[in-house]
Amino acid sequence: VFKNIVSGYLYFPKKMDPDSQDIISLLLKPDSVVRLGCGHDDEMSVRKHPWFSSMAWAALLSKQLEPPWRPSLDGPEATTYF
Numbered sequence: 001v002f003k004n005i006v007s008g009y010l011y012f013p014k015k016m017d018p019d020s021q022d023i024i025s026l027l028l029k030p031d032s033v034v035r036l037g038c039g040h041d042d043e044m045s046v047r048k049h050p051w052f053s054s055m056a057w058a059a060l061l062s063k064q065l066e067p068p069w070r071p072s073l074d075g076p077e078a079t080t081y082f
Contacts, residue, residue, distance in 0.1 A: 006030075023051040 010028065012021045026036035026049070033039075037046045047057060059065045071081050 017051075019049070019051040019053075023049050 010021075010025055012024075023036065027046075029035040036049065037043070039045055046052070047055070056065060073080065
């Protein structure tokens with residue numbers, strides 16, 4: 001496991017979306033100089049990645065987006081969804 005982490009080689013499922021593979025690869029670059037999100041425009045470089053192309057950033061940041069699903073819990077210690 002340690003050798004795989006240090007080598008930086010990632011294995012992806014064959015059916016995985018290319019944009020998903022790309023953003024994961026860029027976020028996990030060992031060299032922080034080329035890692036996505038670590039440059040001078042760190043936040044914007046992540047936002048501009050094609051994987052986030054359908055993200056409504058303005059609505060998200062203003063908290064106007066509704067989640068696609070909300071759990072129905074019986075109380076703060078409910079474990080129904082675990």
